[in-house]
Amino acid sequence: MRARARKYGRIWLRTASMAVQAQLTYRLGSLGFLLGKMIRLVFFFAFVIAIFNHVQTVAGYSLAETALFFLTFNLVDMAAQILFRGVYGARRTVTEGDFDFYLIQPCSPLFRMVCSTVDFLDLVTIVPVLVMVGMVFARLPPLGLGRYLAYGALTVNAVVLVFAVHVLVAALAVRTQEMENAIWIYRDVMFMGKFPVDVYARPVRWALTFALPIAVMTTFPAKALLGILSPAWAAYSVALAAAAVALSLRFWRGSVALYTSSSS
Amino acid sequence: MKKYLVAYSIALQETLQRRSTLLMDRVGGFAVVLSLYSFWSALLGDKPSFLGYTRAEMMSYVLLINVLRAFVFTGRGWQTVSEISSGRISSYLVRPLSYHGYSLALDLAQKTVHVVSSFVEVAVLAWFVRGGVFLPRDPAAWLLFALSAALASLLFFFMEFMVSSLAFWTSESGGPLFCFDLFLQFAAGAFFPLDVLPAAVRRLLSATPFPYMVYVPVRVLLEKVSHAEAARLIAVEAAWLAAFALAAVALWRRGVRSYAAEGG
Numbered sequence: 252m253r254a255r256a257r258k259y260g261r262i263w264l265r266t267a268s269m270a271v272q273a274q275l276t277y278r279l280g281s282l283g284f285l286l287g288k289m290i291r292l293v294f295f296f297a298f299v300i301a302i303f304n305h306v307q308t309v310a311g312y313s314l315a316e317t318a319l320f321f322l323t324f325n326l327v328d329m330a331a332q333i334l335f336r337g338v339y340g341a342r343r344t345v346t347e348g349d350f351d352f353y354l355i356q357p358c359s360p361l362f363r364m365v366c367s368t369v370d371f372l373d374l375v376t377i378v379p380v381l382v383m384v385g386m387v388f389a390r391l392p393p394l395g396l397g398r399y400l401a402y403g404a405l406t407v408n409a410v411v412l413v414f415a416v417h418v419l420v421a422a423l424a425v426r427t428q429e430m431e432n433a434i435w436i437y438r439d440v441m442f443m444g445k446f447p448v449d450v451y452a453r454p455v456r457w458a459l460t461f462a463l464p465i466a467v468m469t470t471f472p473a474k475a476l477l478g479i480l481s482p483a484w485a486a487y488s489v490a491l492a493a494a495a496v497a498l499s500l501r502f503w504r505g506s507v508a509l510y511t512s513s514s515s
Numbered sequence: 516m517k518k519y520l521v522a523y524s525i526a527l528q529e530t531l532q533r534r535s536t537l538l539m540d541r542v543g544g545f546a547v548v549l550s551l552y553s554f555w556s557a558l559l560g561d562k563p564s565f566l567g568y569t570r571a572e573m574m575s576y577v578l579l580i581n582v583l584r585a586f587v588f589t590g591r592g593w594q595t596v597s598e599i600s601s602g603r604i605s606s607y608l609v610r611p612l613s614y615h616g617y618s619l620a621l622d623l624a625q626k627t628v629h630v631v632s633s634f635v636e637v638a639v640l641a642w643f644v645r646g647g648v649f650l651p652r653d654p655a656a657w658l659l660f661a662l663s664a665a666l667a668s669l670l671f672f673f674m675e676f677m678v679s680s681l682a683f684w685t686s687e688s689g690g691p692l693f694c695f696d697l698f699l700q701f702a703a704g705a706f707f708p709l710d711v712l713p714a715a716v717r718r719l720l721s722a723t724p725f726p727y728m729v730y731v732p733v734r735v736l737l738e739k740v741s742h743a744e745a746a747r748l749i750a751v752e753a754a755w756l757a758a759f760a761l762a763a764v765a766l767w768r769r770g771v772r773s774y775a776a777e778g779g
Contacts, residue, residue, distance in 0.1 A: 283690020287697040294701040301711045302558065305566065310557040432539040439543030443550045450557035452643075455549065 262358055266367035270336075274371045281372060288376045292325065295445065296383070310449045315390040316477060320447040322384050324469040327409045328441060329377045334410070335417040337368035338434055341424035350425065351512050361503055364421050365414075394476065402476035405485065408492045409468040415495035418503050426506040444469030467491055518612055519620040526624035541632045548581040551706065552640060566710045571649040572737050573708075578637045578648060579736065580705055583729045585629035587667045588700065591622050592675040592692050599682035605776045615676070615764065622672060651738050659745045660736035663752060667728045670756045673763040674699070674724070680763070683770030704730030724755040 274281045299321055303314040312320070337344075341364055344350050353360040388399075420433045440463055448456050448466035459466040467488045474480035530537060555577055559570050568576065595618065598604040607614050641648050651657065678695045681688035700706060702725035709717055709730045720726050731752065735745045 277687045277690070279685055280687030280690035283687070283692070283694040285690075287690070287694035290694065290697050290701065294706075298707055298711060301713065305711075306558060309554070432536055436539050436542055440546045442543075442547050446550060446554050446557075451549075451553045455553065 259358070259362060262362070263366060263369075267369035267371075270369045271371040285372045285375060288372060289379075292376065292380065295321065310447060312447060312449075315387050316473075317447070318383070319387050319391075319473045319476065320470060321445055322380055322387060323406065323473045324441075324444040325380045326377070326384065326406060327413060327444075327468050327472075329373045329380060330410045331413040331417065332370050332373040333377065334369075335365050335414060336370045336373075337363070337365050338417045338421050338424075340368070341421045341434075342428065345424050345428050348512075350510075354507075354510075360507065361418065361421065361500075365417055391476075394478070398476050398478060401480075401485065402472050405472035405475050405480075405488060408489055409472055412464060412468050412492040412495055415492065415499040418496075418499035422499065422503040422506040425503075425510050441465060441468075447473070464491060464495075519616050522617055522620040523624050526621040527627060530625055530628045537628060537632070540629070541636065544581060544584060544629075544633065545636050547584075548577060548636070548640065551580065552577045552644075566708065567739075568708065568710075568737075569649070570646045572739075574641075574644045574646070575649040575737060576708055576733050578641060578644075579733045580729065581637050581640075582630065582633045583664060583667070583732060584700075584705055585633035586626055586664055587671050587703075587728050588696075588705065589622070589625045589629045590671060590675045591618055591625070592679045592696070593689070595676065595679040596682045596688050596692060599679070599770075599774070600686050600688075602776050604774070608771065608774075615767070618676070619672060626668065649737055651736060653738065655742055656736055656738050656745075659742065659749065660732055663727070663732040663735050663745070663749050666749065666752045666756050667732055670724060670752065670759060671699075671728060673756065673759040676763045677759065677766055680766045680770045683774050699725060699728065702726070703728035704733070708733075724752075724759070727752040727755060 296318070299317055300314065302309065303317070307313070309317055344353070344364055350360065350364070353363040356363065416437055417434070420437065423433055443451070443459060444465040448459050448470040451459065456466070471480055471484065471488050475485060552574065555573050559565055559573060563569065565573060595604075598607070604614070607617065675692070675695070678692050679688065681691055702720055702723065704726060705728070709720060709726060712720070727748070731748050734740055735748070740748065
């Protein structure tokens, strides 16, 4: 087991290093993408701060609390982009025949497809987000260690849930050789996680908790830190992530079993 | 002119044929507008007005964002970059047509479909808006809005064309285009009214063409400016358009002169 983990660690490091080198080769392009990502982060954060120059609370949340929701969304979103970036090119990987090579390599094809591309730019962008999270923590009243642990655990749980979504998209690419836009639907719908789920009307809130669990990914960790998430919801969150991963892996295996090579 | 109409007609059919892509694009747009609507709705609560906007006006602003995003920000920048970088543009350069005119025809076809879809989405959301939306009774406000929005759409077309033209000199123009698109959307007021920002930032932005893309047309429709002021703003917008159109054409000509048909 340990040897296996070491092997995958080595593969990840090697492919991550290659991805970083590629991005550093295209300096102007990478700078543009990096600046764009920073603009998106800074403008939205400035918007939240500017809003609180005019109001005390939004949906009952203070500035620090609203910022916490926004930053948690960014943490989960960026972690997913750093770790699962390969899915963005899943359809191309299949249609150009690279997936055939993945299948004959002594490594999980799912790992190769989902995890072996690292967006170095998000690795850079996540640093200011972590700093801002630290600043928000400092502005919150003193909270027990348990709350911070719950926040960390549910944030990791959210990344696991996002992993399941990415596996599903990769499986769709293998099964249909299409669905390139499926990942972009996820990204667009994730936009709704920028704000606490409480701002939405009841039916939308329900949908974001049970049907498209954006709330579980972005709102629940922050609520756990603020002490307003019941243990039952935390348990639901963990169970949902476990079920989503199990189902997505099953769908992936089924898709690979049906795969008949599509490139040549 | 006839050849551009034919290009428009074919592009319209192509856009309608790719129903899943269109649906996914619209789902993304709808998610953004639903998020913003919910956020502003929660923020307004029972307040009669915020930043000088009544509840109905603010809701109209949010809904108009969806329409103007479809009408102004639907562009072909990424395709242009791809066509130049891959050398596919060669086949257009030898044809007896203007690439700008051809692009504009294709752009209009996309806009037609997206604007119609956005109207349907806005109509559905408007149905649920508590307190109604603001619709001006004065026909002049509608006319001025239509004129301002049309100029905004052309302004975006030429600005994006300029940034895309960088592909003649570098294969990395995707980064600057990404950065430009994101900055533009924030600076144009396509996520929130610029009134939220501090006065100094607003003054700075008002000296740029960006607010004329969304913020100005919406304020004209919401009758936040007098007819005389609206006419002045539209004249400034037209001047920006003329400047960017001339610059984009000049840059394109220089680009074509230095074009080496790489990959073509």
